[in-house]
Amino acid sequence: MGPDTFIDLIGVWIAALLTLGVYSSLIKDTFISKLTEAVFVGVSFGMSIVFTYYNGIKPKIEEPLVRYYQNLHVDYATVTNAVTRTVEKIADAKTLPVESAVEEELTEEISSRAFDTNRFFAVLDSALYKQTLKLQSTNEVAVSLQSAFASSEVDLKDKATVMGALNEYFTTYKTVPTSRHFWVLYIFFSVILGLMFITRFFPKHAWLSRFPMAYTIGIGVGMGTPLSFQSQIMQQVQASFIPMLVRNPNGIDWIATAGNLSLVIGTLTVLYYFFFSFKKEDAASRGATKIGIAYLMIGFGASFAFTIMARVSLLIGRINFLQDEWIQGTYEFFKYLN
Amino acid sequence: MKLFLSRFTSFWKNRYRAIIYIMTFAFVWLALINKKPLDLTVSDATQGALDLVEHMPENHRKKIKEQEELLAKLQKEESVQSSAELTAQIDETKAYLERLRINSNGVFLVCIDFDAGSDAELGPMAYASIRHAFSLGIKVLINNGYTVMAQPLSQMIVDSAALGGATMPRPYGFKQAGSDFVFFGFRPNPFQVYLQMGESVLSAYETDYSGKALAEMPIMKGIKDIRDIDGIAAYSCNVGTPESWINVAQTKFNIPLVVGMTAVSVSDYFPYLQSGQLCGLITGLRGAAEYEKTVGAPPVANRRMWAQLYTHAFAIGLIVVGNIEYFIKGKRAA
Amino acid sequence: MRNYLPPIICGVCGVIMMLHFFLPENTMLYKTMMEWVTNSTIVVGVFGLFIGLASLVHNHGNRIARRSPGWGYSVITLSFTAIVALTGIISQNVGPSVVSKPLEKYNYDNRKNQDHTLITHTLFGYKDETYKTNLVAAASSDAPEMKGEEITVRKVPLFMFFYNYVIMPMGATTFSLLAFYMITATYRAMRAKSWEASLLLISSIIILIGQVPIEEIPLIGKWIMGHAQLIVYMSLILYILYAAMKQFFSRNFITCGILSASAALIGVIWYYTPADVDFEAMKSIILNYPNNAAKRGILIGVQLGSLATSIKILSGIEKPYMGGRG
Structure with missing residues (x-):
């Protein structure tokens, strides 16, 4: 658990001192606590820049644009070569591991399915000239084509048919297909949208930032609404239709019966409480509201208890670190040092 | 006596915060010295999570049997009267059966979506869950959710679990990446990625976290889309990931789903448990400790429950003291 | 436009x-x-x-x-x-290639049966050498089992040093500060000022006790666990009777009567409660029924509200993106 080498030990001590520095802010806002806060803000922002670069900028902007530019100058013969070698390799690849004669039969039957040329062309076209392909590197061609064919339903086991279709593909498309321009267009579209976002800082042109926001919000709302409606409204309402009388082998299960009744009444009264659009002046409305409030208070009490538990768990984790890795780890490090 | 009480009262009024902070720290520190694991009863919510993994190989074999029976039935129909639709259905069933037989003990997807801030609660439960799956011979897929910095942490958890479980009740040896498990890594916009998994896992994640092609991995030959996954566990510190999984995996594809959350938001997920949208719900540190105890994983969370116990007792003591103080003040005011 | x-x-x-x-x-x-x-x-x-x-x-x-x-x-x-x-x-491999060797005569016997990854790292640079973690084992086909042998050095980038020893500890520590504030809030805010606050208090106490194995506390733990129903029902009855008495002395006889009847009802429920219902069972009952009802009501209400907001956004009635002058 503790540090194994000297540099580890330094790291653990840095972590422990920073931890104690943060805890010093409980006593007073001292120089140490402000220093540790400043370090934390700086390092975590730097981290988020790096993670965003590797997960957002590099795979979605930088690499596709660089490859598009490289692919513009690629010799057509290189393309044919790379693709032919890859498709041959996939077609020559061993079949799936079989466990019995039954599976062998199944594999043979599957491989005798009719070869769909149009589908083959569509998959090849899409895989070849999407932004992810680096045509000068055979490995990357292989990766992209392998995933494209594995996730499609095009069967490549009959090598002769496949190579024939590939020749036909290159005969039909005498030059590198123009569909790659389509893929790079959307990168430019996205980058322009993103740049419009930054105009927020320039008051005169800030109105341009409305477009990317409208686009993002529209997509988010459109994606999320149907599924949340189904899972969070429909299925939850459906789950409220529960039996009011629960039986067990010994007769009536009173706890479950009372619980189910309480669940239905509670759900209805809480929903009723949240209707603020009309006045609730009569006794029945006020009574229902009070019952709703009672249920809400019990729910909030449960949340409060769990929140205490969660926050204390984090404290426990840190003190565990201080005990095991810092104090005990340092002791063991020097104990075993000869 | 009166002088002592008034001095004590004014001292407490001025210093109660510092006293409470010091006592909390002391309670946790002293409790953690105790290394004996606690004996905890397993709640229904955690039992659901345990049952999903425990019965996964059995359920997977049932699926294989069902598909074999369906195939036999379709082939019998075809021998009577064949049609293009029937042939296509037979082909699909055969392909599905082939995939089921490759990962014969089932496939379990674990979504690790927490960073250092929630590692104390969620780390032990993710670790125990992966070890549980490994000890049953289940193949494990690991991905991340909305938390950007979950990737290095999940890498450490997976590496540790895959080294071997000699101390588990059902011990397992070394697990190889690519054949026993795959770590996909973080991808931005996880909701769209999960939706894309419904069509093809390979197109959603072309490579694993280190850039190796997924299509070459033996485990992926048995996984085409999300329907080939037997169960999903989402361990998350933010509410977006479990909701995405409920919307995508459960509502759209009806895959059994288990959620492990920090205790802060776990009480909001009980409606999903009651409605059957979740099979199990692991409730923070207590749930992690129950899980560890049942599967025999190293008792990390279980040891921490001692500190939880003493802190809770301290909190209850403070509530009682505060209320006594309130009633006495109220009486005096009256 | x-x-x-x-x-x-x-x-x-x-x-x-x-x-x-x-x-x-x-x-x-x-x-x-x-x-x-x-x-x-x-x-x-x-x-x-x-x-x-x-x-x-x-x-x-x-x-x-x-x-x-x-x-x-x-x-x-x-x-x-x-x-x-x-x-x-x-670069992921920035800095001079300074290597920190593992300690000589390090006693690895202690760690043979422990289930954790032995990783050593230096400050700068990264170089693949033989080591017993799955990352390298994935690359080689004949990965050896961990036998407690001496491990060689693996170097980790400076970037990962920042992640492991600055981000991770400080992120966790910043969140853990809330524990102290929560405990102080428990003392300051959890007062039975009204019937709503009392309900909140009772529910949180039952769950706080039910979540931990309270019988492990020396001297009083077993007694508390064994007398869960006595503690809970008696506190409820006494609190309601106290409120009834206050109403009686304020001459609100009807309210006093209702409260007394509620206390009696709780006594009847206590009589019929099975003996095996302890704090853990009470916690489950509270979580599965009233808490469920409240959270379901909130969930449906929130989703209906967000559905209405989504329709308003899509139809252009609400325009949250219309910031910026011009």
């Missing part, structure tokens, strides 16, 4: 995304659309980071330029941002 085009874009994009659920999944149109949407939203989101970065640099830069109080901390913040960002982006 500045005013009417954004709502149109929002509405059209939203409706198209809603309709995409009705498209068959294996068509090129569906695949193309999903890819377009996924990648373009990622790219637009990336530019959001630039806004955050510009904002950070602007605020801290102003503080440094004006020499405001605490400008030194701004220097530290900006320098660490730059160091971490540069070491991460320029």
